[in-house]
Amino acid sequence: MNFDRRMAIIMGGVLFTAFIFLIIQIIPGNEPVTSSSATSEETTITMEKKVKEPDLAGTGWYPGDREDLKSMLDSFLSNARKEDINIRALICAHAGYMASGQTAAFSYKQLEGTTFKKAIILAPSHSHPIHGGVVSDYTHFDTPLGELKVSPLNEEMLRNSLIAQDNAPFSQENSIEVQLPYLKKVMPDIEIVPIIIGQMSKEEIRQLAEFLSGYLNQDTVLLTSTDLSHYHPYDEAVSLDRESIDAILALDFNKVARGEMCGLFPVLITVEIAKLKNWKTRLLHYENSGDVFGDRSRVVGYLALAFYTDRESREESPGPLNKSEQHYLLNLARETVEEYVRDRKTLQPGTDNPRMKEKKGTFVTLEKKGQLRGCIGHIRAVQELYLDVRDNAINAAVNDPRFPAVRPDELDEIEIEVSVLTTPEPTTVDEIQPGKDGIILELGASGATYLPQVWEQIPDKREFLTSLCRKAGLSGDCWRDPEVKLHRYRVQAFRESEFQ
Numbered sequence: 001m002n003f004d005r006r007m008a009i010i011m012g013g014v015l016f017t018a019f020i021f022l023i024i025q026i027i028p029g030n031e032p033v034t035s036s037s038a039t040s041e042e043t044t045i046t047m048e049k050k051v052k053e054p055d056l057a058g059t060g061w062y063p064g065d066r067e068d069l070k071s072m073l074d075s076f077l078s079n080a081r082k083e084d085i086n087i088r089a090l091i092c093a094h095a096g097y098m099a100s101g102q103t104a105a106f107s108y109k110q111l112e113g114t115t116f117k118k119a120i121i122l123a124p125s126h127s128h129p130i131h132g133g134v135v136s137d138y139t140h141f142d143t144p145l146g147e148l149k150v151s152p153l154n155e156e157m158l159r160n161s162l163i164a165q166d167n168a169p170f171s172q173e174n175s176i177e178v179q180l181p182y183l184k185k186v187m188p189d190i191e192i193v194p195i196i197i198g199q200m201s202k203e204e205i206r207q208l209a210e211f212l213s214g215y216l217n218q219d220t221v222l223l224t225s226t227d228l229s230h231y232h233p234y235d236e237a238v239s240l241d242r243e244s245i246d247a248i249l250a251l252d253f254n255k256v257a258r259g260e261m262c263g264l265f266p267v268l269i270t271v272e273i274a275k276l277k278n279w280k281t282r283l284l285h286y287e288n289s290g291d292v293f294g295d296r297s298r299v300v301g302y303l304a305l306a307f308y309t310d311r312e313s314r315e316e317s318p319g320p321l322n323k324s325e326q327h328y329l330l331n332l333a334r335e336t337v338e339e340y341v342r343d344r345k346t347l348q349p350g351t352d353n354p355r356m357k358e359k360k361g362t363f364v365t366l367e368k369k370g371q372l373r374g375c376i377g378h379i380r381a382v383q384e385l386y387l388d389v390r391d392n393a394i395n396a397a398v399n400d401p402r403f404p405a406v407r408p409d410e411l412d413e414i415e416i417e418v419s420v421l422t423t424p425e426p427t428t429v430d431e432i433q434p435g436k437d438g439i440i441l442e443l444g445a446s447g448a449t450y451l452p453q454v455w456e457q458i459p460d461k462r463e464f465l466t467s468l469c470r471k472a473g474l475s476g477d478c479w480r481d482p483e484v485k486l487h488r489y490r491v492q493a494f495r496e497s498e499f500q
Contacts, residue, residue, distance in 0.1 A: 051147065052138040054180075055172045062097040062178060066144045072097060073185045076105035080285070083110060088279050089222035089270060089307035091248070092182075094123070094175045094263075095300060099289050100227065106285035106304035107223075108182040116221045118151045119183060120193045120212065122266035123175035123225035130198025132162035133208065136170050141177075141192065145184040151191035153215060156352065159324065160211045162204055169196045175225040175263065183223070197266045202253075205265065209272030211322060214355035216273065224270045226263025228301030234290045241286065241301040248305060249281045270307070279307040321420060325355060326494040332386060333364055333393040333416045334496070340394050342408050347390060356386040361421035361489075363451060364392040366406065368413050374400040379424060379440060379449055379489070389418055417495035419451060424487035429479065434461050437488040441468045443481060448472035452491050 058064025063072060079102060092107040093100035125134075135157050140147040157163045170176060176194050183190060200208065216222055229240040244259035251271050261267055274281065284304035290296035321329070328351070336347045351357070362385065363377025374396035378388060393416070398405040406414065424440055432439060440449045448471040450464065458464040469478040478484060 048139075050137060050139045052136065052141045052167075052170060054142055054144070054177060056174060056177050057144050057181075060096055060098075061174055062101070062181060064144055069144045069181055070185070072101065073105070073182060076102050077109055077112075077186070080105040080109035082112060083282065083284065083306065083308075085110075085280075085282065085306060085308040086310065087111065087114060087221065087306060087308050088216065088277065089224065089274070091224045091226060091267065091270070091303055091305040092179055093227055093302040093304065094178050094225045095227055095289075095302060096174075097178070099292055099300070100302040102292075103285050103287055103302040103304050104178075104182055107306070108186050110284070110306055111183075111186045111221070114187070114221070116187065116190060116219060118153060118191045118193065118220040119187075119223050120153075120195065120215065120220060121176060121179055121223045121225065122195055122197050122263075122269060123173070123179070124263045124266055125169045125196050125198055126173060126175060126262065128169040128196075128198075130169060130196060132164065132198060132200060132204065133157070133160075134164055134166045134169050134196045134198070136167045136194065137165055138167065138170070141180055141194065143181045143184050145181055146188065148180055148184055149191045151193050153191075153220075154193050156215070157193065157195060159353075160208065160322075162200070162208050162211075163195065170194070179223060179225055197263075197269065200265055202257075205268050206272050207322070209269050209276060210320065212269065213273045213276045214353070216277065217354060222270065222273065222307075224263065224266045226261045226267055226303070228286075228288075228303055229260040230262070230300050231298040234288070234296035234299050237288055237290070237299045237301055241288070241303070245283060245286060245303060245305070249283060251275050251281065274307050277309075279309060282306045282308065320492045321355065321494075325353065326418070327499055328353070328356070329386065329389050329418050329420075330416060330494065330496050330499065333389055333418055336390045336393040337366070337397045337406070337414070337416065338411055341397055341406050341411060346394065349386060349390060351386055357384045359383060360385040360388065361423075362388045362392055363419040363421070363491075364389060364396045365417040365419065366396050367415045367417070368410060372403075373406065373410075373414060374403050376400055377419065377421075379421060379438075381423070385420065415496050417493055419453075419491045419493040422490045424489040427486050427488040429461070429465070429486065432461060432486070432488060434459060434464065436490065438491055439465070439468060440485075440487040440489070441465070441472055441479060442485040442487075443472070443474055443478055443483060446472045446474055451493075453493060 063069040087110045090107040093103045135154050139150050228244055229237045240260055247255035251274050253271055256268055256271055284306055286303055288299040288301045290299040332349055339345050339347050359381035361378045361381050366374040376395040377392045435455045436452055438452045441447060448468055450468050458467055465479040466476040469476050
């Protein structure tokens, strides 16, 4: 049975049971010229306040009285342990507080004392059929402990074609609402981006994971709302839940997909993000309703699980740029070249996309009628991605010493390619993968690099390295020298013709 059909069957069953429960820097080898950073204008937009009132406060889900709710959360949190880890994301239970409130406390305990400014919340829909994700147009979500402001990041989500805007799925939705009092309690000033997630294909899950990962930084935490198996006898439920927990801890997408979680798709997205970001995992707490209430005949499983990094570690790139981000950088390079070549003015761009503000090495290549017309870049990151593309576009047009400066009458014949590089890492000759790896070769004070695109002209590894040695001004067999240093990197390259 294929993945999408299996997901449809699983989610149909889970939605039904949930409903029942509700009822109950270089030209290679040369240093480039780098211009100063640009500033962007800020625009202030006044929005009419629109508050999502709580639907479940004062019902069996959680207390509606402020003091009763505060006392309950304080009690739960006092019985939870805080881990000494650098939290990046959490899985949080979402049943009524009498059932799963203590388990949820183990998740929210980890946020005490942190400095996050925003929380992206991924939660399933229990009553609305959804494809992809849905955000609301609410500016605030109210709780008995006070309001939580919706982050302006909420609007950014609509840049992705898999996310739409619809307020209806947020009505009576416990998977979102029960998270909010806890969040208000432990981080009263945090802004939220609540996203309700529906069914998706495997490829759509990965696309959305790549998109969301670009917004997860030191200021933003990811909260994933789910419970585990529903309404099995105790021993069977524990076995099923253990399989799901072990799969999440191992970041095993296929095994997670076989699990019986109402928040299956939010969890799958989180697992993909964790792999992109090199997050580690840790189980914080597990129990089920049989442990809480004593009735073991038909139980529901509850999970608290953390995703984290070492405090000194650096998170890797969150995956390749999507098509809209590629298009933005190509347009930026085109506008930059045309404005500089025609008027000798440097474009002053601005962007709110956090992925464009990551520090990345980039190259900008100009071709005229299929022939190289200029290529300059940085192998290692020196500044924000979008500014690096701008500066390298100018340098490729007018500062590549191999070519005269581009003239205005040539602009219509120029095609632009942008290459975004991963961070170089040490490698050996045996580890080099032809066709995939860009290579930096250094021996003493000499060095050079070839982008991965060069493999198209020199597909043989030995010939490739021999040519690279000669480019560095060294003997052709320098790559055999035990003192030579090799680094490899990968490139995501895209050109204007791909968007025509």
